[in-house]
Each structure stands twice: as C-alpha cells, then as structure tokens.
Amino acid sequence: MLPALYGHPFSSYTQKALIALYENGTPFEFRSLGPETPRHARDWLERWPLRKFPLLVDGDRNIVESSIIIEYLQLAHPGPVRLIPDDPMAALDVRFLDRYFDLHVMFWMQHAVNGALSGDPARREEGMAQAAERLELAYAWIDAQLATRTWAAGEDFTLADCAAAPSLFYADWTYPIAHAYPHLRAYRARLLARPSFARVVDEARPYRPLFPLGAPDRD
Secondary structure: OOOEEEEOOOOHHHHHHHHHHHHOOOOOEEEEOOOOOHHHHHHHHHHOOOOOOOEEEEOOEEEEOHHHHHHHHHHHOOOOOOOOOOOHHHHHHHHHHHHHHHHHHHHHHHHHHHHHHOOOHHHHHHHHHHHHHHHHHHHHHHHHHHHHOOEOOEOOOOHHHHHHHHHHHHHHHHOOOOOOOHHHHHHHHHHHHOHHHHHHHHHHHHHHHHOOOOOOOOO
16 A cells, blocks of 8 residues: 555645655655545544644554654655765754754744734734744845755755755745845745656645735746
C-alpha cells in the first residue's frame, strides 16, 4: 500500500511535505481534507485528534509534523535528492534553517492571517503590525545569509528549502519583501521556478480566494 498524505493543497505545511514527495518522485496517495471528503476527515481525526495536518500514514505508522514527515521519508522512502545531509554538522545547519523559516517567517505570516480571520478590525491591524515588524527582521537576516548561496543552506536543495518555499510564498503576500533584500527576492524566485514547488503552487491555485488577506494577482 502506498503512503497516504492527509492535508490541503493550500496549507503551507501540507505544501512543505508535498515538495519533499515531489522532489524524489515518491509514489503516494494524496487525501485532501475538505467538506467534499468527509471520509478522509474522519480517518484523519481518528489517527490524529489534535486536528493538525499534514499527516502521513505509512503502513501502521502515523507520522505528523511536516519536518518529521520529511525526515521519515528520507529514512523509509529515500530517493535521489538527500534533503537532510549525511554529515551531522551540515544536517544541523539544515535543521536550524528549517526551524528558522517555520518559526520566524511562517509563524508571523500565520499570525497576520489569524488576525484577519478573527473578523475583528483591531485584531487584524494589530496582527499585521506585529507580523510586519517580525518579518522585516527575518527578511534582513536571511537576505544576508543568501548572498553567496543558491539554496538556503548552500548549493544543495534541502529540508530547509522545503520549509522556505511556502513560508516565503505566503509571507511575501502578507508583507512584501522589499527591494532592499535582493538576495531574498531572487531566492524566492528560484523557489517558484523549482519544479516541485511550481507543481505545488499550481495545485493550490484554485484555492487562492481563501487567503483572508487577499491574494495578489501574481505568482
């Protein structure tokens, strides 16, 4: 039986796992979660009642959290693209950057989105102001790191880039990356051109009206 991934195409963390699967051409079944698939939702909640996705089911294993899913895939379903380096110190750098994009970019983008979803204009304004402040700091730091790198951790596409792609995609919609950060802007463009992420973006395109801050007419 093929591994099955439960999630939604427009979900940033689902996209992170999908990038890893597409990078290595790993055969799997995608079980989209939504009103039109109640059976998938029931199965997902039985396996993971914390109501978070993605969830990867592989045989009798239920694997959650996108970073752990990608680590698991490299162990159980390895492919030609090594998303976590074999060298322990290089792997540590990749794992740090994975956390950087999740905690300092994705988190603050989602903070602004949550403010908008609240329906409270004051919470929306406050959430956006906090996100802008924190994302500005995050953009400045990573722009400097990318000055001599093709991908987040160097010349190889890794777990860190799986995290960066949806983080920067939605963060730039939320608080645009300024021209003062040319390395980061160029990196985001490279991510969009990467076939694995380009596929993810195209699959999520029909759901753009769901973005509560308003999806820009680009990307």
